[in-house]
Amino acid sequence: MEQVLEQFREKIIAATASKTPLRIRGGGTKDWYGQSLQGEVLDTSAYTGIVAYEPTELVIVARAGTPLAEIEAALDAQNQMLAFEPPRFGAESTIGGVVAAGLSGPRRQAVGAVRDFVLGATLVDGKGDVLRFGGQVMKNVAGYDVSRLLAGSLGTLGLIVDVSLKVLPKPFMETTLRFELGQKEAIERLNNWGGQPLPVSASAWHGGTLIVRLSGAVAAVKAAVQKMGGEEDTQAADFWSELRDHGNAFLAASDGPALWRLSVPSVAPPLDLEGDQLIEWGGAQRWIRTSADAKKIRAVAEKAGGHATLFRAGETAAGVFHPLAPAVAAIHRNLKNAFDPSGIFNPGRMYKDF
Helix, strand or coil, rough: CCHHHHHHHHHHHHHHHHHHHHCEEECCCCCCCCCCCCCEEEECCCCCEEEEEEHHEEEEECCCEEEHHHHHHHHCCEEEEECCCCCCCCCCHHHHHHHCCCCCCCCHHHHHHHHHHHHEEEEECCCCCCCCCCCCCCCCCCCCCCHCCCCCCCCCCCEEEEEEECCCCCCCCEEEEEEEECCHHHHHHHHHCCCCCCEEEEEEEEEEEEEEEEEEEEEHHHHHHHHCEEEECCCCCCHHHHHHCCCCHHHHHHCCCHHHHEEEECCCCCCCCCEEEEEEHHCCHHHHEECCCCCHHHHHHHCCCCEEEEEEEHHHHCCCCCCCCCHHHHHHHHHHHHHHHCCCCCCCCCCCCC
């Protein structure tokens, strides 16, 4: 694998010298995510394999091109999991893409996001230097926790070549409860439960039905079922799997209105936007299919204290990701200049001028 890594370095050094844009690509399952795809493909699929896995230490280290399925199979054999439940958009999905995209699944409301599980990473920057962050405590000039900073960066800072991730044991018991509730009442109920010691690991509201997953010790789950009420559904694994992988009819539809993802405080009341909605993460993630103008959608999100991302379809002229405040944009620019001064990595993938 050292030869493959050296080939990456040589290609990056040559691209920097000629100012040739590079498009970092693993399995290509998230090519649709973000803005335009530009540059010559830098394929990471050859750089694969689990480097180290210590089940007793709850840590796994893998090269960026390693298929997510391979990692999950290794964890499953030890009754462990990637607790943030990254969406599996296809069999070719790689762990490098998982970290670069920074997308989390239904369990994110209970355990945290991708970045919360990144312990370390190795990066090749725009100069071709191999930089290691995290476990070996390499401090950079800005003082950032760079390994976690890479989560959600969409490959704009450099080539992720390997990552170290925290894993967790699978829960002893899981069950699902269903409630027939309107949107306002469902949000209130979710926030009320969120303030109690209940083992809620995921939630989803759509079309007048609130679905809540409970995970944990057998006694805790059974006690929560008795306290919360609702209709118990012990066969809901397929529902949560489809929600995680965006395979249900609402998230997977390729026609109709654009799909927007709004991140708002969980206590935010129903949003004043026309369109069909699906609510996750205890009320903090609101998916909406709407034909509303991008400015209106983002204004509503900002008023609620959050931001909006154009997730699928729609006109990208207004930008896929929520515009950054000037101070935040300056931080992004400084980081980009520090790691990729020639701007060769995934140009325009996050923002048109980035």
